[in-house]
Every structure is written in C-alpha cells, then in structure tokens.
Amino acid sequence: MKLPVTTFEKIGDFKNVIESMSIEAQSPTEFLAALERIGIGSYVTEEGHLMIRYWQIGAEDFVPPEQASIIRTSRPLPDQGDNMDWLSKNLQTIRQEYGGKWVAVYNERIVASSSTLPDLMNQIEEYDRPLITLIPAGPVIWTFTYAL
Amino acid sequence: MPSKNFERSVKFYEGKTQNGISVWLPLVDVSLITPSNSRISLPLLFDTGASVITLRADLYPLLGLRSWDEGLKVQTGTGGGQVDAYQYTATIEVFGKSIQCPIQLLPTLPLHPLFCGLLGRDTVFNEFGFGFWESTHELFVTESP
Numbered sequence: 465m466k467l468p469v470t471t472f473e474k475i476g477d478f479k480n481v482i483e484s485m486s487i488e489a490q491s492p493t494e495f496l497a498a499l500e501r502i503g504i505g506s507y508v509t510e511e512g513h514l515m516i517r518y519w520q521i522g523a524e525d526f527v528p529p530e531q532a533s534i535i536r537t538s539r540p541l542p543d544q545g546d547n548m549d550w551l552s553k554n555l556q557t558i559r560q561e562y563g564g565k566w567v568a569v570y571n572e573r574i575v576a577s578s579s580t581l582p583d584l585m586n587q588i589e590e591y592d593r594p595l596i597t598l599i600p601a602g603p604v605i606w607t608f609t610y611a612l
Numbered sequence: 613m614p615s616k617n618f619e620r621s622v623k624f625y626e627g628k629t630q631n632g633i634s635v636w637l638p639l640v641d642v643s644l645i646t647p648s649n650s651r652i653s654l655p656l657l658f659d660t661g662a663s664v665i666t667l668r669a670d671l672y673p674l675l676g677l678r679s680w681d682e683g684l685k686v687q688t689g690t691g692g693g694q695v696d697a698y699q700y701t702a703t704i705e706v707f708g709k710s711i712q713c714p715i716q717l718l719p720t721l722p723l724h725p726l727f728c729g730l731l732g733r734d735t736v737f738n739e740f741g742f743g744f745w746e747s748t749h750e751l752f753v754t755e756s757p
Contacts, residue, residue: 552626
C-alpha cells in the first residue's frame with residue numbers, strides 16, 4: 465500500500481520510517497497497527513485523514529469517510545480520556561470548588577471555568593471536543609421524569 | 613424470536629446521591645458542531661420518551677444564538693404540562709455518525725452536572741438500533757438497524 469504522504473519534508477528520518485511502512489503495509493488497518501507497534505500514536509479523522517500524534521502530520525484521504533467511520537469506532541480517539549466517567553467519579557470534589565460555574569473538562573481534568581458560557585467558550589477554543597457542563601451550586605437532584 | 617446484533621455497548625455512568633446511593637444514568641457523549649465549526653462534547657441522557665434532542669435553554673450560545681428564544685416556537689409537553697420550547701437545526705456527531713437534526717431548547721429542563729439535555733428520537737434514532745439493558749447498566753447500539 466502506497467500512501468499519498470506529502471508533508472514530511474522537515475522531519476527527515478521520520479519521513480523515511482513512514483514511507484517504508486507505507487510500502488510494506490497491505491491495508492490501512494495494517495498500517496495503523498504498524499504505527500502502534502513502534503509507539504507512534506495515531507488516529508483517523510471523520511474525513512478519513514490519518515493523523516499522527518505529537519508531530520501532527522497527516523496523510524490526507526487515507527481512507528474514504530465511510531471507512532473512516534468504521535475505523536474510528538474501533539480505535540481510541542486522540543487525547544480522549546473518558547471525561548464523563550471522570551466527571552461522575554469526582555463530582556463531589558468538583559462541586560465544592562466549581563459550584564455555580566460552567567466548566568470544561570478535557571483529558572480528565574478541568575481546563576477552564578467561568579460564570580458565563582460565552583466566556584468559557586472563549587477559553588476553550590484550542591481544545592477539540594471538550595466536555596462542558598454547568599456545576600450546580602445547590603444539591604443535585606437525582607430522580608426525574610421528563611417524557612417530552 | 614427476533615435476534616438483533618449490536619456493534620457497540622455504552623456503559624451507564626454512576627452518580628452518587630448525598631446519601632451515597634448509586635444512581636446509574638444512560639449517558640451518551642454527543643459532539644455538537646458549533647457555528648464556528650468547533651466541536652463541543654455534551655453528555656445527554658438517552659431518552660426514548662423525548663421526541664427531539666432537547667437541551668437546557670442556557671446552552672443557547674453553543675448554537676450561535678444571542679438568546680434562547682430566537683428559533684421556531686413549539687409547544688412541548690413535559691411532566692409539568694405544556695411549555696414553550698424553541699427549535700433549531702444543528703449538526704451533531706454521535707456513535708460515529710454525523711447527523712443534522714432538530715434541537716429544542718427548553719427552559720424548564722432541570723440543571724444536572726452530568727448531562728446537559730436529552731438524546732431524543734427525531735432523526736437521530738432513525739440512524740441506529742438500540743438495546744437497553746437496565747440490569748447490567750448497558751446501552752447496546754447498532755449503526756446498521
């Protein structure tokens with residue numbers, strides 16, 4: 465499999481490694497597995513581009529979007545700890561410090577907080593898919609019925 | 613008997629009441645694409661009783677709005693009776709799919725730290741099949757219903 469990698473001019477040896485793997489791999493899955501074996505973090509975007517962590521190097525049109533969707537469901541996305549799980553497990557502590565505030569959670573930590581949502585949004589522009597929520601100042605209600 | 617296959621399972625999330633009692637919530641991580649093309653992760657409560665994705669009204673800045681009540685006014689039935697909601701169209705990403713769907717803003721949705729709204733049926737549920745296992749705290753999902 466030969467990948468249309470065109471953006472490695474500045475990183476010499478790494479380019480050679482990737483090009484060598486491109487030729488040897490028989491499929492996108494095999495190529496991703498090869499990256500993983502040598503400790504290079506990677507992921508595939510919605511559009512099907514291959515992104516390599518840290519260097520942020522991409523191979524555009526690595527796979528078509530339909531295949532990207534399949535690959536993405538079976539592989540971890542970059543820097544995506546389980547923010548919801550972290551939030552639920554640390555809620556008591558978070559409420560003590562951030563009660564009444566909007567918070568943004570990224571990589572299992574709070575990266576921004578504010579009393580207003582627009583201000584919070586300004587603080588988190590650099591993050592991809594931060595989780596946002598408003599932490600109640602008062603007690604949390606745990607039973608509810610909506611049935612819209 | 614019918615047999616269904618699912619490719620994905622979503623574990624419920626555990627919350628603890630002030631008395632230390634566990635409450636399990638079927639929460640789904642939904643990415644909202646904002647008008648500035650950034651992606652925001654919103655935890656939504658999986659709710660087959662909700663006709664439409666419904667967010668708390670105070671989230672209106674995420675839709676690029678100046679106020680929550682700029683959109684199409686609709687009457688929505690809730691546990692507390694009929695209330696005015698305002699409907700918009702937005703793009704979300706959920707379970708590996710990008711979907712353009714209606715979203716309603718509702719001022720009476722209670723504030724909860726673990727979810728910002730309800731994952732309702734309109735448009736979104738057509739894309740998936742679901743299996744709900746309360747006893748094991750799992751939601752099963754197929755992308756090919």
